[in-house]
Amino acid sequence: MDKIKKFPQIGTLIEDETLKEYPFYLRAYFCKNIVANMKALDENSCEKNILLKKIKSEIQKYLRKDLQSVINATGVIIHTNLGRSVIDESIFNQCKDQICNYINLEFDLENGKRGSRYALVLEKLKMLFECEDALVVNNNAAAVFLILNSLCLNEEIISSRGELVEIGGSFRVPEVIKAAGVKLKEVGTSNKTHLKDYEEAIDENTKLLLKTHKSNFTLIGFQSDVSIVELDKLAKEKGILTYYDLGSGWCENLNEKLAKNEPMIKKVLKNCDILSFSGDKLFGSVQAGIILGKRELIEKIKKNQLLRMLRVDKITLALLNETFKAYLEKDYTKITTLRLLNDDIEHIEQKALWVRQQIKFESEIKKSRSLVGGGSMPDRTLESRVLSFEGKALTLQEKFREKNIIGRVENDSFVLDFRTIRESDLNILVKLINSMENL
Numbered sequence: 001m002d003k004i005k006k007f008p009q010i011g012t013l014i015e016d017e018t019l020k021e022y023p024f025y026l027r028a029y030f031c032k033n034i035v036a037n038m039k040a041l042d043e044n045s046c047e048k049n050i051l052l053k054k055i056k057s058e059i060q061k062y063l064r065k066d067l068q069s070v071i072n073a074t075g076v077i078i079h080t081n082l083g084r085s086v087i088d089e090s091i092f093n094q095c096k097d098q099i100c101n102y103i104n105l106e107f108d109l110e111n112g113k114r115g116s117r118y119a120l121v122l123e124k125l126k127m128l129f130e131c132e133d134a135l136v137v138n139n140n141a142a143a144v145f146l147i148l149n150s151l152c153l154n155e156e157i158i159s160s161r162g163e164l165v166e167i168g169g170s171f172r173v174p175e176v177i178k179a180a181g182v183k184l185k186e187v188g189t190s191n192k193t194h195l196k197d198y199e200e201a202i203d204e205n206t207k208l209l210l211k212t213h214k215s216n217f218t219l220i221g222f223q224s225d226v227s228i229v230e231l232d233k234l235a236k237e238k239g240i241l242t243y244y245d246l247g248s249g250w251c252e253n254l255n256e257k258l259a260k261n262e263p264m265i266k267k268v269l270k271n272c273d274i275l276s277f278s279g280d281k282l283f284g285s286v287q288a289g290i291i292l293g294k295r296e297l298i299e300k301i302k303k304n305q306l307l308r309m310l311r312v313d314k315i316t317l318a319l320l321n322e323t324f325k326a327y328l329e330k331d332y333t334k335i336t337t338l339r340l341l342n343d344d345i346e347h348i349e350q351k352a353l354w355v356r357q358q359i360k361f362e363s364e365i366k367k368s369r370s371l372v373g374g375g376s377m378p379d380r381t382l383e384s385r386v387l388s389f390e391g392k393a394l395t396l397q398e399k400f401r402e403k404n405i406i407g408r409v410e411n412d413s414f415v416l417d418f419r420t421i422r423e424s425d426l427n428i429l430v431k432l433i434n435s436m437e438n439l
């Protein structure tokens with residue numbers, strides 16, 4: 001007998017009562033795929049009920065992978081795997097009208113002519129940072145690439161060996177430089193680089209001095225690097241450029257303890273020709289690469305064909321635009337990342353206490369410390385409060401994860417860190433925890 005005939009008909013599988021709760025496109029896709037896979041494995045037959053069970057399980061697995069909101073109880077504020085900075089609902093609502101309608105993205109309402117999508121945010125960036133000119137691209141990795149490619153193609157730049165870092169997601173500074181078509185001259189050593197290292201390396205081929213923020217690691221002990229102020233002074237003497245890849249960088253209203261030793265964008269700008277930073281790290285907005293600098297340099301970058309490939313879309317620009325407004329209006333509570341970074345310990349404890357009272361399982365409030373994350377400030381932690389649960393930590397972590405609550409394991413206990421749990425998460429968190437049968 002032909003083995004194909006030993007499988008139930010796809011049509012009857014799709015229409016089976018046990019799958020009716022799922023939309024047609026999912027039933028159709030998984031029924032066809034699973035039967036095809038079994039045939040490819042040279043299976044001769046499969047009973048309908050076994051097949052249906054398999055299909056259902058695959059649909060559920062798929063739905064589990066679908067994008068969905070989670071509760072970040074890891075304590076890591078800028079968590080790259082959890083989407084980095086959270087956009088506040090008020091910011092999103094202000095953009096909604098622009099995103100859901102035609103907008104003047106590249107249209108000058110005054111003269112009816114074609115406008116520039118970058119002009120839209122330029123004025124606000126000037127107000128915020130006192131920059132000569134600015135540009136926004138898809139992310140900071142794109143900014144680094146575009147700046148180097150536009151200003152230094154086939155030319156030589158100098159970087160300290162201590163700053164040839166890997167950021168994560170396979171972004172490695174020396175490789176990005178190479179990919180941008182730029183020659184790299186390394187100076188200094190991995191722990192120490194002096195001004196004279198740069199001084200001696202500069203020759204008639206040198207176009208630019210690159211400084212990269214050591215975002216995600218710290219050197220302690222016998223170490224030193226050269227500040228952007230010193231680098232810029234040297235560059236001016238030699239008639240070459242300086243570029244600072246800030247990675248994160250902060251704008252305003254960061255608490256003193258965190259702000260210490262962390263470059264403030266506006267200040268850095270006074271001491272370099274061009275800089276770039278991520279939109280969704282400490283700045284607390286959407287994924288973007290923000291470039292600020294001298295007018296003639298930005299002009300040159302704007303002429304690069306690559307800009308067209310790295311350009312931001314209207315949703316990004318609309319969200320950024322509202323974040324800029326929030327900063328300008330000093331309405332910092334709208335910037336979730338800042339709000340969480342600056343949150344005081346009494347408030348964090350209050351949130352933890354409230355949840356502890358509302359949930360049906362035993363838990364204990366403990367003192368702990370949270371991380372900034374996002375490749376920012378690896379040496380700095382923030383005071384926090386956690387709810388700690390009795391039981392096998394890894395099992396608990398998995399159980400909570402099934403409910404989209406992402407916690408962490410600390411000293412062999414599973415904990416929920418309340419620095420990253422927002423007010424608006426609390427009710428949902430309680431409901432989710434109480435929906436678990438046991439721990």
Ligand SMILES: *Cc1c(COP(=O)(O)O)cnc(C)c1O
Nearest residue numbers: 139140141167213215247248278
């Ligand atoms: C994070 C980071 C980048 C990459 O920025 P994305 O916005 O993630 O593309 C580049 N350089 C430094 C120093 C960084 O910290």
